[in-house]
Amino acid sequence: xxxxxxxxxxxxxxxxxxxxxxxxxxxxxxxxxxxxxxxxxxxxxxxxxxxxxxxxxxxxxxxxxxxxxxxxxxxxxxxxxxxxxxxxxxxxxxxxxxxxxxxxxxxxxxxxxxxxxxxxxxxxxxxxxxxxxxxxxxxxxxxxxxxxxxxxxxxxxxxxxxxxxxxxxxxxxxxxxxxxxxxxxxxxxxxxxxxxxxxxxxxxxxxxxxxxxxxxxxxxxxxxxxxxxxxxxxxxxxxxxxxxxxxxxxxxxxxxxxxxxxxxxxxxxxxxxxxxxxxxxxxxxxxxxxxxxxxxxxxxxxxxxxxxxxxxxxxxxxxxxxxxxxxxxxxxxxxxxxxxxxxxxxxxxxxxxxxxxxxxxxxxxxxxxxxxxxxxxxxxxxxxxxxxxxxxxxxxxxxxxxxxxxxxxxxxxxxxxxxxxxxxxxxxxxxxxxxxxxxxxxxx
Numbered sequence: 001x002x003x004x005x006x007x008x009x010x011x012x013x014x015x016x017x018x019x020x021x022x023x024x025x026x027x028x029x030x031x032x033x034x035x036x037x038x039x040x041x042x043x044x045x046x047x048x049x050x051x052x053x054x055x056x057x058x059x060x061x062x063x064x065x066x067x068x069x070x071x072x073x074x075x076x077x078x079x080x081x082x083x084x085x086x087x088x089x090x091x092x093x094x095x096x097x098x099x100x101x102x103x104x105x106x107x108x109x110x111x112x113x114x115x116x117x118x119x120x121x122x123x124x125x126x127x128x129x130x131x132x133x134x135x136x137x138x139x140x141x142x143x144x145x146x147x148x149x150x151x152x153x154x155x156x157x158x159x160x161x162x163x164x165x166x167x168x169x170x171x172x173x174x175x176x177x178x179x180x181x182x183x184x185x186x187x188x189x190x191x192x193x194x195x196x197x198x199x200x201x202x203x204x205x206x207x208x209x210x211x212x213x214x215x216x217x218x219x220x221x222x223x224x225x226x227x228x229x230x231x232x233x234x235x236x237x238x239x240x241x242x243x244x245x246x247x248x249x250x251x252x253x254x255x256x257x258x259x260x261x262x263x264x265x266x267x268x269x270x271x272x273x274x275x276x277x278x279x280x281x282x283x284x285x286x287x288x289x290x291x292x293x294x295x296x297x298x299x300x301x302x303x304x305x306x307x308x309x310x311x312x313x314x315x316x317x318x319x320x321x322x323x324x325x326x327x328x329x330x331x332x333x334x335x336x337x338x339x340x341x342x343x344x345x346x347x348x349x350x351x352x353x354x355x356x357x358x359x360x361x362x363x364x365x366x367x368x369x370x371x372x373x374x375x376x377x378x379x380x381x382x383x384x385x386x387x388x389x390x391x392x393x394x395x396x397x398x399x400x401x402x403x404x405x406x407x408x409x410x411x412x413x414x415x416x417x418x419x420x421x422x423x424x425x426x427x428x429x430x431x432x433x434x435x436x437x438x439x440x441x442x443x444x
Contacts, residue, residue: 002195002202002203002204003202003203003204004187004203004204004205004206005203005204005205005206005220005221006206006207007205007206007207007208007211007216007220007382008207008382009207009208009378009379009380009381009382010150010207010208010209010210010211010380010381010382010417011208011209011343011380011417011420011421012150012152012208012209012354013152013209013341013358013360013420014152014354014355014356014357014358015152015153015260015261015299015357015358015359015360016261016357016358016359017153017259017260017261017262017263017266017319017320017321017359018153018259018266019153019155019156019257019258019259019266019267019268020265020266020267020268021156021159021268022267022268023255023267023268023269023270024258024265024267024268024269025269025270026269026270026271026279026280027279027282028097028275028279029097029275029276029278029279030096030097031080031094031095031096031097031276032073032074032075032094032095032097032272032273032274032275032276032310033083033092033093033094033095033274033276033310034060034061034071034073034074034092034093034095034273034274034313035091035092035274035310035312035313036061036071036090036091036092037091038312038313038314039071039123039133039313040126040131040132040133041130041131041132041133041440042063042064042065042066042069042123042132042133043063043064043065044061044062044063044064044071044090045061045062045063045064045067046060046061046082046090046093047059047060047061047062048060048061048079048082048093049079049082050079050080050081050082051078051079052078052079053076053077053078053079054073054076054077054078054079054095055073055076055102055103055104056072056073056074056075056076056101056102056103056104056249056250056251056252057072057073057103057104057106057119057120057249057250058072058073058104059071059072059073059120060072060073060079060093060095061090061093063123063133066135066136066137068117068136069117069122069123069133069136070117070118070119070120070122070123071120071123072119072120072250073095074095074252074272074273074274074275075095075097075098075101075272075274076095076097076098076101076102076103077095077096077097077098078095078096078098079093079094079095079096080094080095080096081093081094082094092310103249103250103251104249104250105248105249106118106119106244106248106249106250107248108244108245108248112174112175112177112178113136113178115244116241116244117136119244119250120250121237121240121241121244121250122134122136123313124233124234124237124240124313124314125143125231125232125233126231126232126233127140127229127230127231127232128215128218128224128229128230128231128232128408128409128411129224129229129407129408129409129436129439129440130408130436130437130439130440131410131411131412131436132436132440134231135229138229138231139179139229140178140179140229140230140231141179141180141222141228141229141230142179142180142181142182142222142230142231143175143178143179143180143181143182143230143231143232143233144181144182144184144214144217144218144221144230144231144232144233145172145175145181145182145183145184145200145214145232145233145234145235145238146184146212146213146214146217146232146234146235147161147183147184147185147186147189147194147235148184148185148186148188148189148205148212148235149212149298149316150186150207150208150209150210150211150212150213151209151210151212151298151299151300151301151416152209152298152299152300153257153259153260153298153299153317153319154212154257154298154316154317155255155256155257155268155316155317156257157235157236158189158190158191158194159255159268160236160255160268161191161193161194161235161239164239164242165191165193166242166246167239167242167243167246168193168197168235168238168239168242169193169197169198169242170241170242170243170245170246171238171239171240171241171242171243171245172197172198172199172200172238172242173198173199173245174241174242174245175199175200175233175238175241176199176200179231180200180201181199181200181201182200182201182203182217182218182221182222183197183200183201183202183203184203184205184212184214184217184221185202185203185204185205186204186205186206186211186212187204187205187206203217203221205217205220207382209300209417210382210413210414210416210417211382213411213413213414214232215383215409215410215411215413215414216382216383216414218230218232218409219383219384219385219409220383220384223384223409224408224409225408226403226408234314234316236254236255236316237314240252252272252273252274253270253271253272254270254271254272254273254311254316255268255269255270255316256268256269256270256271256280256311256315256316256317256318257316257317257318258280258281258284258317258318258319258320259317259318259319259320260295260299260319260320260321261320261321261322261359261360262285262286262288262292262320262321262322263284263285263286263320264283264284264285264286265284271311272311273311273312273313274310274311274313275310275311276308276309276310276311277294277296277305277306277307277308277309277310277311277318278307278308280311280318281294281307281318281320282307284320285320288322290322290323290326290327291322291323291324291325291326292320292321292322292323293320293321293322293323293361293362294306294307294309294318294319294320295317295318295319295320295321296309296311296312296315296318297312297314297315297316297317297318297319298316298317298319298416299319299321300413300416300417300419300420301412301413301416301429302315302317302319304362321359321360321361321362322359322360322361322362323361323362324361324362324363325362325363327361327363336348337349338351338352339358339359340358340360341358341360343376343380343421364425366425367425368424368425368426369423369424369425370424371388371391371392371395371424371426372423372424373388374423375388376418376421376422376423377391377415377418377421377422379421380417380418380420380421381414381415381417381418383406383409383410383414384406385405385406385409385410386405387415387418389401389405390402390405390406390407390410391415391426391428391431391432393405393407394407394431394432394434394435395431397438399438399439399442402435402439403439407435407436407439410432410436411432411436412428412429412430412432412433412436413429414432415428415429415432416428416429
């Protein structure tokens, strides 16, 4: 019998611009880029030179600390640029693709971990604690996969899964050869491929955002104690693994949700990891007289980018919303604000209930203030952790207290909703990321 966990803490934000469940065609760009910053916690070492010819699945760079962890090309072609920044930091490796794509073939009969390392798919695994690229030498107690995203304007994985059920199951079965697999699904999902998935333990989660976060699911199914390791993998990346097991070739094609109030026709598009966003956004942004923000990823957790940016390795959405920096409001603080969202009853918009859709911009509407322990984090934080006290421990650098308060279980994305409602206007996700990085260095 499938276990059901009901979560009551959290917050659903209903935004305009949800993607229609239809696939739109996009042009294939001439250049793709693999960005090391997408793989948190690894130190890249380039193994190609400009002008080298590569196949789909050939390594572009590896992790200096674990050279067996490879990061491979999503397309075949010629390495056109090894881009470096300050202090020769590797920013990206770009490949100009061929007209006809050729992929490297892998031996699927070898050990699963060895196959994942050789093909570059192991680089997509993330490890808790610290939320970094997984260490192949670790022995995780489980692998967690969340099959839904509860954040606003997020990808509907149940739609993405249609026609790829066989690949998804093949991926789950391959992961099960490494260790126990936990699959988290939503109470709203009905797909048999999810609810009746084999070789894994399925748990149903019923609740508002961030119920779809894998960190929330780990906390309620199998909390992490000091010294334990858990690996996580995105649901669509499980399909990557399944394609490899069935064909012997890697295919980094994603079904990306193009959403947001500034998009003419929100929809889904097939794109490869590292594909230039110009191909997706060309002709899709509304013609307006105000500035817009392009977000590589979700509106709550994604990164600000430009039309010339590249699809992030783990990103399943691209969102376009108003920037808000050119929005002048006269007496804005005293107006009733029927069209503005508020978690309290400060605005009159609460009279319309939760079904009303809102157009929100990127403003934080206020500066950083003193942190008040009002319990506002805990109302939207569905983990058995005192979020406010943990943030204070990170800010003050109290490592012992961080460990006692459960920092090993969290990732920056788990604080996205808390950051949204924070009246102190603190960058909680940045604070948590810096705290995890410091803690990892201390424990090395």
